[in-house]
Amino acid sequence: MRKYIIGGIVGFTLAFSLSAHAEEAAALIGRTVQGAFPVKLNGQTLPNQAIVVDGTSYLPVRAIGEALGYNIMFDPDMGITLERRTGPEAQATSPAAPVITETGTSPEAGYKKLTKAVFTLTIGDTVKTLKKSGAFDYIDVDGNQYLSIISLSNIYTVSWSDPLFSISLNNRLVASVTSGAAYAEGTNAFSYDGTTFVNLSALGLHAAIDGDTLVIGEE
Secondary structure: OOEEOOOOOOEEEOOOOOOOOHHHHHHOOOOEEOEEEOOEEOOEEOOOOEEEEOOEEEEEHHHHHHHOOEEEEEEOOOEEEEEEOOOHHHHHHOOOOOOOEOOOOOHHHHEEEEEEEEEEEEEOOEEEEEEEEEEEEEEEEOOEEEEEHHHHOOOOEEEEEOOEEEEEEOOEEEEEEEOOOOEOOOOOEEEEOOEEEEEHHHHOEEEEEEOOEEEEEEO
16 A cells, blocks of 8 residues: 655655755655665664655654664754763664675775666566666676665665565566675675665666766666
8 A cells, every 4th residue: 555645754864964955845745655664774673664755765863863872852843853962871872883794895885876867677568768866876896786775666666574675567576685684795685874785687687877877777
């Protein structure tokens, strides 16, 4: 069943912005929630999920703030205030440094954030070219190409049942990948910077970069 935003949303974007322009927040009211995804911070799954609206993910303020060592206060007139904890309590709750890889090869060197994507895909009996704008998180590492699960949700239907993401196109299952794993060479999926990246070859895809555009086609 589709989910809709019926009230105001307050959240971090995945870039961890602490505020949003009022007009941007107002524009979200009544929009369709395209997906909801679990959020892991240093390997720990947060109690609330992120939602995706128009290709942008929004994180729950309280869950993220508390996990990062902030006290969260809400006032209907002043809005939401985050204050960093100090003293022994802060030391007990501050997250440990993340472990990025198992192999020693870091995906960071091959990471790119692109603002446009062109997908050429067979949908049903027709080859279609779909152009999208937004934030497309792409990683090229160890000869493999990866795209974030959130970026894929611009085109594919993504559903999650711990620990698997199911990725479908036109009601046809394309792939199932395991979430939450550290990077290992040749893996079909891994977790990096709080999101899951999927090997494009697992979806039968390949990519090229043309300026600020990610060009994706079938193998």
